[in-house]
Amino acid sequence: MSWAQKINNKIYFAGLAVNTGVAWLFSDGDLRSFTWLMVMLLTTVFSHYFNIKGMLQLIGQRIQEKRSLGHWQMLGHFAMKLLLLIIGLVCLMVFIPNKVLQGLILYIFQLIILVLSIKNIGKFYKKGSSS
């Protein structure tokens, strides 16, 4: 199962576009701040991609009770997610420490966008659903 089957790309990328605009506002026209805020946003987007892939595998394993199938691949996805997030956060904290609060707002907004763009989110909470 892929990202596109679970995430509404229109909503997600519209949210990303809005977030890019907000990042430009937060950077006060300073290209350096904008660049690092965008690095943080892009690493967040890729970490969401790997998170969704890992989560779908995890949920699939829980439903089918096949723990060994794709276990290392799933761990790889979560490791990539963590690595990307660490890169984004460290860049933000090292290069523009005075814009960390703005970075936090952008990160939380992107997380909200991810949750809003999940297709049929209710199915995740229903017991016995395999789709």
Next chain:
Amino acid sequence: MRKFFLVMGLALALPSTILGLFFVLYQLVKNDVISWNTLLIILLIVVSYTLGLMVKNVLGPKNK
């Protein structure tokens, strides 16, 4: 299942925790209340504790 959601919650909250904590500690550094080293130590302790909590819940006995 409860532990699964606990670990997921911790994983999702970790970046926000790091950024929020860094913001607060950075204000303290700017006002000369604490040094950069103290900031790093506090940040590392909190991150390690959260990661440890996640690992403990993943490896611990199952709670259905």
